[in-house]
Amino acid sequence: MFNTTKVYAHCDGPCGVYDPASARIAAEAVLSMTKKILDLKHPDKDTTQAHLAYHNTLSRYISIKEQEAQKVKDELLILWTDYFKPPHLEKYPNLHETFWKAAKLGSACKVEVSLEHAQELMDAVKDIHEIFWATKGKDVPWVTAS
Amino acid sequence: MNYILWLLKLRKRYTVTGHSMWPVLRDGQQVFGKKPKSVSSGDIVVARHPFNQSYIIKQIETISDTHVRLISLDQFAEDSRVYGELPRNTIIAKVCI
Numbered sequence: 001m002f003n004t005t006k007v008y009a010h011c012d013g014p015c016g017v018y019d020p021a022s023a024r025i026a027a028e029a030v031l032s033m034t035k036k037i038l039d040l041k042h043p044d045k046d047t048t049q050a051h052l053a054y055h056n057t058l059s060r061y062i063s064i065k066e067q068e069a070q071k072v073k074d075e076l077l078i079l080w081t082d083y084f085k086p087p088h089l090e091k092y093p094n095l096h097e098t099f100w101k102a103a104k105l106g107s108a109c110k111v112e113v114s115l116e117h118a119q120e121l122m123d124a125v126k127d128i129h130e131i132f133w134a135t136k137g138k139d140v141p142w143v144t145a146s
Numbered sequence: 147m148n149y150i151l152w153l154l155k156l157r158k159r160y161t162v163t164g165h166s167m168w169p170v171l172r173d174g175q176q177v178f179g180k181k182p183k184s185v186s187s188g189d190i191v192v193a194r195h196p197f198n199q200s201y202i203i204k205q206i207e208t209i210s211d212t213h214v215r216l217i218s219l220d221q222f223a224e225d226s227r228v229y230g231e232l233p234r235n236t237i238i239a240k241v242c243i
Contacts, residue, residue, distance in 0.1 A: 002159055004176060007192050007203040009164035011223035085165035085220065087172060 011085070018083040020129045023075035026068045027118075027125045028145055030109050033065035034118040066110050072121065073106040079132065088135050098127055148178040148242050156180065158239060160192055162203055166223035170243070171203065179239030185209065191216070192239040196229045203241065209234070 040058055043050035080099040089095050102124035108117045126142050133140040151157040157178040162171045170190065171177065179192050189206045193216060204216035204225055213231040218224070226232065 002176070004159040004161045005192075005201060006163050007160045007201045008195070009162050009166040009171060009173070009203050009218065009223075011164060011166045011218070011220055085168060087165055087168045 011082075018079055018132075020075070020079060020125065020132050023072050023079070023125050024122075024129060024142075025145065026071035026075060027122050029068035030065055030072065030106075031115075031118040031122055032146065033061045033068065034109065034113055034115055037061045037065070037113050038115060065113075069106045069109045069121075072109075072125065073103050076102055076106070076125075076128065079128065083132070084135075088131075091135070092131050095131065098124065098131070102128060151180075152178055157242065160201075160203065160239070160241070166218035166220040166225070167203060167205070168219060170219060177203075178242045180242055182237045182240040185214075185237060185240055190241040190243060191237045192241065193232060193236045194238065196232055196236070201238070 037058065040054070040061070043054045076099055084095060092098075102121065105117055105121040105124055108114065109121055122144075129140070129142055148157050152159060157180055160177050160179055162173060162175045162177065165173050167190070182191060185191060185206060187206050187208055190203065191206060191214075192201050192203050193214075194200075195202050202216070202225075204218055207215045207217045207226065209215070212234055214234050214237060215226040215231045217226060
């Protein structure tokens with residue numbers, strides 16, 4: 001009905017292309033690696049080959065967990081510092097606390113092999129997913145890969 | 147009053163996209179603009195972006211006979227702090243607050 005012209009009050013080039021999905025994928029990888037590490041059984045056979053295979057697998061799981069937990073922190077930092085603006089904070093006063101806790105959980109998942117903290121990291125990313133899409137006025141369901 | 151002037155085609159309607167002018171202007175807010183016969187520092191204006199095919203909405207920080215310095219209310223946003231002063235004739239409307 002009303003003919004209007006869009007005028008941009010954007011803050012940065014990538015305005016409009018943010019998405020918490022990348023943090024969710026990385027958090028899922030952290031949870032998955034944590035489960036795999038906890039399920040790993042020490043080899044019964046006392047052979048060099050068995051020990052090598054075990055340590056190689058364990059090292060790879062730990063390495064992936066470390067990388068993906070860092071990726072969660074990186075992705076959250078981008079959302080926190082680049083996407084979210086003062087008007088969002090006004091509507092979601094616990095925004096800083098939510099991100100701070102999520103980042104802390106990312107660190108905890110690097111330091112520990114904790115199923116509890118890995119799940120809490122997923123929950124924290126889900127909270128951010130919900131806030132993010134609410135600010136966009138879109139109903140985007142939380143869907144996980146596994 | 148602005149609405150009547152808009153019906154008389156003496157005002158244009160603009161929709162703000164983005165948060166750099168918060169708290170004065172919100173994302174999605176509609177504003178009226180008029181021909182910029184006279185502008186001064188502190189005015190909020192619509193201008194042509196210096197290198198994109200789009201329009202921007204910013205506040206005049208300083209103005210000279212030839213150039214204007216436009217700033218956002220968000221101190222970390224893209225404006226004259228990034229692309230420098232713009233020619234004064236890039237301003238196409240003065241926003242009626």
